[in-house]
Amino acid sequence: MPIPPAGTPQATPPPGPPSGPPTPPIPLAELLAREELGLRRIAGPADADLLWVHTSEMADPYPYLLGGELLLSAGVLLTDPDHYVGRLVEAGAAALGFGVRPVHETVPAALIEACDRYGLPLLEVPPETPFTAIARAVWRLMAEARHRELRRVTRAQQALATAAARPDPVPAVLHQLATQLGGRAVLLTARGEEVHAAGRTPTEKVHAAGRAPTEGPSEAGRARTKEPSAVGRARTGEPSAAGRARTGEPSAAGRHPAPRTAAALTRLARVVARGRPGSPTSATDTHGDTHLAAYALGGGEGLVLALATRRREPGDHTVAGIAVVLLSLLAAPHQGADAAGRSAALVRMLLGASPAEVAPLLGATGPWTVIHARRTNGAPADALTAGALGASLGTALVDAGRGDGEPVRVLLPGAPGTDPDPPSAEPGTGTGSRTATSLEPTRVTPQPGTGTASHTATDPEPVRTSTGSGTGTGTGHAPDRVTPQPGWTLGASAPTPVTALDSADHLAARALAHAQATRAPLTTDAPASGLAALVPPEQAAAHARALLAPLTTPLADTLRCWLSLHGNWDRTAVALAVHRNTVRQRIGRCGELLAMDLDDMDARAELWFALRQG
Incomplete structure (x- = not known):
């Protein structure tokens, strides 16, 4: 490759962006702290970061630099220090290491002045320190930094994955992400409306406002831009000054309140949520001294993850990328039935088609299971939380309800070739009976001060509902795909033909009521034969x-739980998280209101039959 003459540097076009640096940036101070190297900073700032190390004796090394280098030179062809330093700054070099002897006995004064003027750190390299030793020290520091970054990313990945498995996966992931990055994480719609948020917005000192966002899928490409101001910015991932529109210079003492940062974050999110062809998948900006970032989620729902942090550290982009993948999976529709199929099914239903006609469009040819669900803690479920429940169960057919006490309803399509349990007749026709049971043995532990109970699968005796005949117990089996979900109470119907979904919906509602009364995590109401x-x-x-x-609702619930536990006072008190004397008082009150002797087996059987209908 011909070497361009030193007098015509402007004609040299900057090279295209290279691949990203293999390791995190290294603070210059860490290299200077290596006493065995004997390096001494004699000009320029001290807060530079190093991405690479390179040795060159060319009069103009500009075409061969990537940006962020510690350039080592003995000044063999140094004739114009001012021009030389200017070209290094244009190339984005991080620092200059100048070796004394045998070419120069000392660092030229003109070079020191030029480095101070351009703001380029200048290091004096003693004669006994080989350039190779400096390069080896830099790469060793980078390897150590890379190891620290990988450990941090691994810990963050484990924490985010654990959060995604919680009952509130979307808020939990956002909270964990905000904790890992030390800032604020917000999930926004394409219109900029806040869906969920976690963490606190940094209150930033304002040095310059109104910067235009920098777009792109990653920060690595921006880290190596050939801009004069890239020194210092290229190593932190902060956007370069090129293209920024400055609207003012408030005093450094001024501060933006959090609402202004939130507004800037919303504007940045709209950059990646426009939905036009070629739109960026991520964008970054700075607002004062707060770093902003926005990432478009996959799935075509128009959701955006927006971040505001005080600082940007190595690994932040990777951690954010992990969160983007998890949130995309949690928030996007399930892929079992694509959007086109669901849309076609909806249109046909609105135009009068029967459920049996549209069911194949939803990816199901076998029996269906209807599930009713409520949050164990009584909190309402929003669309994202309900969607995450559906994803855990393996379906996108979820109705989050209207939020006025309605349960979440889920339709679980059956696999082709499977048949419902063969009942004596279709559900709801009056020729079959039901049994209900929790799928797992449960022990109910009251939570102090909450009036609720938690469940652990350690009690050897399962909660079980006797059949209406009163002659034995039945254990109906929920579908294999329906499993207890942490933080949810579920009631499921048995696998049902698509023509009997109305009846299955009624059975699922009753199963949920029974599960709540008995504090079971999952109950199924399955067709069976019986009296x-x-x-x-x-x-x-x-x-x-x-x-x-x-009976009032609390009395009916207490009576149902007491009968399901065979009149055991202590177990009923534990299940309802009340004192055993409270249970005795309520059961006594039930006997008075009903004018029945609840110690009589006939009375218990009749009441149990009635409670099973509600």
Whole structure:
């Protein structure tokens, strides 16, 4: 390659952006702290970061620099220090290491003045220190930094994955991300509306406002831009000064309140949420001394992850990328039935098609399971939380409800070739009966001061509901794909033909009511044969309403739980998280209101039958 003459540097076009640096940047101070090298800073600032180390004796090394280098030279062809330093700054060099002897006995004064004027750190390299030793020290420091970064990213990945498995996965991931980055994480819609947020917005000192965002999928490409101001910025991932529109210079003592940072973050998020062809998938900006970043989530929902942090450290972009993947999976529709199929099914239903006709469009040809769900802590479920529950169960067919106490309803399509459990008749026809049971043995532990209970699968005795005949117990089996979900109470129907979804919905509602009353994490209401099938459902429901009319909801729930536990006072008290005397008082009150002797087996059987209808 011909060497360009020193007099025509402007004609040399800057090279295209190279691949990213293999390691995190190294603070210049760490290299200077290596006493065995004997390096001494004699000009320029002390806060530079190093991405590379390179040796060159060319009069103009500009075309061969990537930006961020510690350039080592003995000044063999140094004739114009001012021009030489200016070209290094244009190339984005981080620092200059000048070796004394045999070419120069001391560092030229003109070179020291030029480095001070351009703001380029200048290091004096003693004669006994080979340039190779400096390069080896830099690479060793980079390897150590890389190891620290990998350990940090690994810990963050584990923490984010754990958060994604919690009952509130989206808020939990955002909270963990804000903790890992030491800032604020916000999930925004394409219109800039806040969906979830975690962490605190930094209050930043304002040095310069109104910077235009820098767009792009990563920061590595920006770290090596050939801008004069790249020194110091290239090593931290901060956007270069090129293209920034300055609207003012407030005093350094001024501060932006958090709302201004939030507004800037929202504007940045809209850059990646425009949805036009060629839109960037990420963008970064600075607002005062606060670093902003926005990442478009996958899945086509228009959601954006926005971040505001006080500082930007090695590994932050990788940690954010892990969160983007997790949030995309949690927030995006399940891929079992694509959007086109769901849209076609909706159109056909609105135009009068039957469920049996549209079911194949939703990716199911086998039986269906209806699931009703409520949060164990009683909190309402938003669309993202309900969607995450559906993703855990393996379906995108989720109704989050209207938020006024309605349960989350989930449709779980069956696999092709599977059949419902063969009942004696279709559910809800009056010719079959139901059994309900929790799928796992549960022990119920009251939470102090909350009035709720938690569940652990350690008690050897499962919660079980006896059949309406009163002659034995039944253990209906929930579908294999329905498993207890942390933080949720579930009621599931048995696998049901698509023509009987209305009945399955009713059964799932009753299963959920039973699960809540018995504090079981999952209950299934499955068709089965039994004496209850001999009574038409309408008559059974009317009888239950008349018999249980005197009872309030808390009394009915207590009675249901007490009967399901065979009249055991202590276990009922634990299940309801109340004192055993409270249970005795409530059961006594039930007997008074119903004018029935609850120690009588016939009375218990009749009440249990009635409670099973509600």
